[in-house]
Amino acid sequence: xxxxxxxxxxxxxxxxxxxxxxxxxxxxxxxxxxxxxxxxxxxxxxxxxxxxxxxxxxxxxxxxxxxxxxxxxxxxxxxxxxxxxxxxxxxxxxxxxxxxxxxxxxxxxxxxxxxxxxxxxxxxxxxxxxxxxxxxxxxxxxxxxxxxxxxxxxxxxxxxxxxxxxxxxxxxxxxxxxxxxxxxxxxxxxxxxxxxxxxxxxxxxxxxxxxxxxxxxxxxxxxxxxxxxxxxxxxxxxxx
Numbered sequence: 001x002x003x004x005x006x007x008x009x010x011x012x013x014x015x016x017x018x019x020x021x022x023x024x025x026x027x028x029x030x031x032x033x034x035x036x037x038x039x040x041x042x043x044x045x046x047x048x049x050x051x052x053x054x055x056x057x058x059x060x061x062x063x064x065x066x067x068x069x070x071x072x073x074x075x076x077x078x079x080x081x082x083x084x085x086x087x088x089x090x091x092x093x094x095x096x097x098x099x100x101x102x103x104x105x106x107x108x109x110x111x112x113x114x115x116x117x118x119x120x121x122x123x124x125x126x127x128x129x130x131x132x133x134x135x136x137x138x139x140x141x142x143x144x145x146x147x148x149x150x151x152x153x154x155x156x157x158x159x160x161x162x163x164x165x166x167x168x169x170x171x172x173x174x175x176x177x178x179x180x181x182x183x184x185x186x187x188x189x190x191x192x193x194x195x196x197x198x199x200x201x202x203x204x205x206x207x208x209x210x211x212x213x214x215x216x217x218x219x220x221x222x223x224x225x226x227x228x229x230x231x232x233x234x235x236x237x238x239x240x
Contacts, residue, residue, distance in 0.1 A: 001218040001219065002218055002219070002221060003029075003030070004026065004031050004214070005030035006031075006032075007031045007032070008033075008034075008082070008084055009033050010033075010034045010077060010086070010121075011023045011034070011035050011036070011088040012036045012037075012088065012090050012091035012121060013092065014033070014046060015037035015039060015042040015043045016046070016190070017090075017191060018188060018190060018209045019037075019091065020049075021207045021209070021210035022088055022090065022210040022213050023046070023050060024053070025211065025213070025214045027053035028053060029214060030055060031085075031086065032055045032057075032058075033050070033055065033056075033057055033058070034057075034060055034077040034081065035047070035058070035059050035060070036062050036064065036073055037060075037061065037062075040061045043059040043060075046059065056081075058076075058077060060077060064091050064118075064121060065116055066120075067120045070117075070121055070124050071120075074121075074124040078128065083132060084129065085135055086136045086217065087125045087135070087136070087137045087138070088140070089122070089140060091117060092113060092114045092117075092158075092192070093113045093192070094110075094192050094193070095109075095110055095155055096151045097151055102154055111157075114158035114159065115165070118162060122165075129176065129178050133176055134177050135178040135179070136178070136180075136224075137173075137179070137180045137181070138180075138213055138216070138217075139165075139166045139181070139182040140182070140209075141163050141183060142156075142184055142185060142186075144159045145160045145161075145162055146163070166180055177221065179221070179224035181224055181226050181228070182226075183227070183228050183230065184228070184229045185209055185230045186204065186229075186232065187203060187235070188205070188208075188209060189203040189204065197237055197238055198235045198236065198237060198238065203235055204230055204232045208230070
């Protein structure tokens, strides 16, 4: 296993949920972390909570669905860090419901955040990784990107796109010693999932996902895990 000490990372949606816990785990490993989010107050709270880790924490307010915002954010991070070694594309939004009751506006919003937001981040960060001939990129997809069901067609479409983008791009990046992978978690106990019918303590927790991300990053650079699919061992329904 390699040490991550002294590396620099960007985590989108790093102010809460999976993103925050990933930022915390990375910081505990000695990684300097830039966290990107739209909610300035939540970013400030996350920065305060991460301050005791002893590494550099840089909160950056940006909307990843806006390409100009992303360019400004990455420029700010690049000026603060001497390299970008790790990119965690975590920020996303979720929606569900019958297809015939859906709206173009809601579908476009999911596409702009889940797909184009990731695209903007990759376009902004990958050139420097190619130049330094190293880097790690982790894209957070979903089991909904592997299979879909009633009410989930549009969200699944965005996550299928994430997986397709990653599958193609990782082959382009391998000659540059850049490892690209994607995670396909099932339901995770975060604000994004809303009010679940499952008992929260039996669900996969955001810190579980963070552990998997960091452990995969610590694998020797000559090898990487392309995809990790995660499930709660025994999720239980809430009692009436």
